[in-house]
Amino acid sequence: MNLRQIEVFHAVMTIGTASRAAEILRISQPAVSKAVQELERDIGFASSTASKDGVADGRRQPVFQGSGDLILRPHRFERGRGADSRLRFGGNPDRKSLRIKYECNAKGIKGFQHRHPDVAITFQARLSSEVKELVASGQFDVGLAADEIDLAGVEAHPFRNYRVAIAMPKGHPLEGREVIRPADLHGQAFIALAPEDTTRREAEAIFADHGIQPKVVLETPYSTTICSMVNAGLGCGMVNPLTALPYLNGNLSLRPFLPGISFRTLLLLPPNRRPSRVVSDFIEQLMRIALEIDGAVQT
Numbered sequence: 001m002n003l004r005q006i007e008v009f010h011a012v013m014t015i016g017t018a019s020r021a022a023e024i025l026r027i028s029q030p031a032v033s034k035a036v037q038e039l040e041r042d043i044g045f046a047s048s049t050a051s052k053d054g055v056a057d058g059r060r061q062p063v064f065q066g067s068g069d070l071i072l073r074p075h076r077f078e079r080g081r082g083a084d085s086r087l088r089f090g091g092n093p094d095r096k097s098l099r100i101k102y103e104c105n106a107k108g109i110k111g112f113q114h115r116h117p118d119v120a121i122t123f124q125a126r127l128s129s130e131v132k133e134l135v136a137s138g139q140f141d142v143g144l145a146a147d148e149i150d151l152a153g154v155e156a157h158p159f160r161n162y163r164v165a166i167a168m169p170k171g172h173p174l175e176g177r178e179v180i181r182p183a184d185l186h187g188q189a190f191i192a193l194a195p196e197d198t199t200r201r202e203a204e205a206i207f208a209d210h211g212i213q214p215k216v217v218l219e220t221p222y223s224t225t226i227c228s229m230v231n232a233g234l235g236c237g238m239v240n241p242l243t244a245l246p247y248l249n250g251n252l253s254l255r256p257f258l259p260g261i262s263f264r265t266l267l268l269l270p271p272n273r274r275p276s277r278v279v280s281d282f283i284e285q286l287m288r289i290a291l292e293i294d295g296a297v298q299t
Helices: 003-015 018-025 029-043 098-115 128-136 198-210 223-231 241-247 277-298
Strands: 069-072 086-091 120-125 142-146 155-163 165-169 189-193 215-220 236-239 252-256 262-269
Touching: 003 018, 003 029, 018 029, 086 128, 086 277, 098 120, 098 277, 128 142, 128 262, 142 277, 155 241, 155 277, 165 223, 165 241, 189 198, 189 223, 198 236, 198 262, 215 223, 223 236, 223 241, 223 252, 236 241, 241 252, 262 277
Parallel strands: 086 120, 086 142, 189 215, 189 236
Antiparallel strands: 069 120, 142 262, 155 262, 165 236, 165 252
């Protein structure tokens, strides 16, 4: 199971057909079908039934509920289970660090399932605020979320921090610089994160201190959208370097930004409740996979 398979499947579920998903993702319909089939093979059973345009329609099956919910449910454990026979996990798959969340989620779930084949796993892709509320209410056992959320009602722990990089189209006037500083961005066409984003607020404070004002041409809560717009030549923007990795073979270049600010991901747990053995083991698996991904990127 990998990032691309999940990305393709999510597109199919969100858009409704493989042909339209292929158009949006700019790949062929057979490539969409192949990615879904590989996902089915990796998780060990069919996710769905065939639809009229030749790809599985996961909305028809209980294993996929809605466009963002993935339930790995071993058939022999459909009857009632205790706390140690299920895991309910939520994450925001597409804000500041799509790659770390998708790769960590996918590899963490796969490794955990290998060690705990009898545990039913529910994964839901939600906004960070929704993940927080579901963890606070006890509907999720653990969650990953961006740090702009209100932390009342949850136990929050730092998960990963990544230094901001500036993404720009290849051939951009700033591409020749080894490091991008605030003054370099003055008047530049700039694709900004959403106003409520903590990283954007930190950047705006730095810009204000230096009397700098980039020319904001687009606002989005999604780092992947920033990367796509940079790749299309719309301007430059602040991104998590992990999110930008899949775009480096295209029209996108990355440079470090100073002074350093970071994208931060939090691990959330329900308050006043000791994690079960299953939850503790899953968190350990997530941390191990995150470290592996960090090492692979640094090398």
